[in-house]
Amino acid sequence: MTKKIGDVILDVKNISLRFGGVKALTDISFNVKEHEVRAIIGPNGAGKSSMLNCINGVYAPQEGSITFRGQTFGHMDSHQVATMGIARTFQNLALFKGMSVLDNIMTGRNLRMKSNILMQALRIGPAENEEIAHREKVERIIDFLEIQAFRKTPVGQLPYGLQKRVDLGRALALEPQVLLLDEPMAGMNVEEKQDMCRFILDVNDEFGTTIVLIEHDMGVVMDISDRVVVLDYGKKIGDGTPDEVRNNEEVISAYLGTSH
Secondary structure: OOOOOOOEEEEEEEEEEEEOOEEEEEEEEEEEEOOOEEEEEOOOOOOHHHHHHHHOOOOOOOEEEEEEOOEEEOOOOHHHHHHHOEEEEOOOOOOOOOOEHHHHHHHHHHHHOOOOHHHHHHOOOOHHHHHHHHHHHHHHHHHHOOOHHHOOOEHHHOOHHHHHHHHHHHHHOOOOOEEEEEOOOOOOOHHHHHHHHHHHHHHHHHOOOEEEEEOOOHHHHHHHOOEEEEEEOOEEEEEEOHHHHHOOHHHHHHHHOOOO
């Protein structure tokens, strides 16, 4: 069955980002369509993570705009982005190592909770029923990611590949429309990468979540992406289907022709 790609959900236009005199991004434009897997690739230092940081409000670009579901912003703050339905995983895990898998993923539900912190802590009023409902959603994510056996385990005791899965689960707990994944397979062995590929495709297929993915493994990118945008030294040098990018001479010389 052919996947149905929708209209543009996220439109990045003419984004430029500078740190002092250093240009991290120069006039970058690309769009993301609903329900697609959109990869961003390029050598180290190409500006890929900076681009995600502009999308999810960590950085404020000096020029350009980002349009999400028809609303245009010069700069969004991170809380606003999350509230609107964009979630993010990070290259370096930012999990709470002493907390259990269940509790780590529960932190992803915070924006969905209506009770104040005191009511949540004391579990009074509607807070108790609300927590039960949120826990049910988290348990479904735990089942989906096949980490039921570790639900009460402190995250710091888990192998790296499973910690990455918990990080994905926490992002999914927000119920995002767009999920930004920053090198979700970095440091994984072949088997762990295969598992993560399967989960990303299942998130995209079963939840209908739009995925924006930074990844260095070209085999992974070409296998699971619908479209690929290529950055090099903060500039866009390619944009298209995996086949179009694979055969782009500028991309080959800048990136695909290397040991990657």
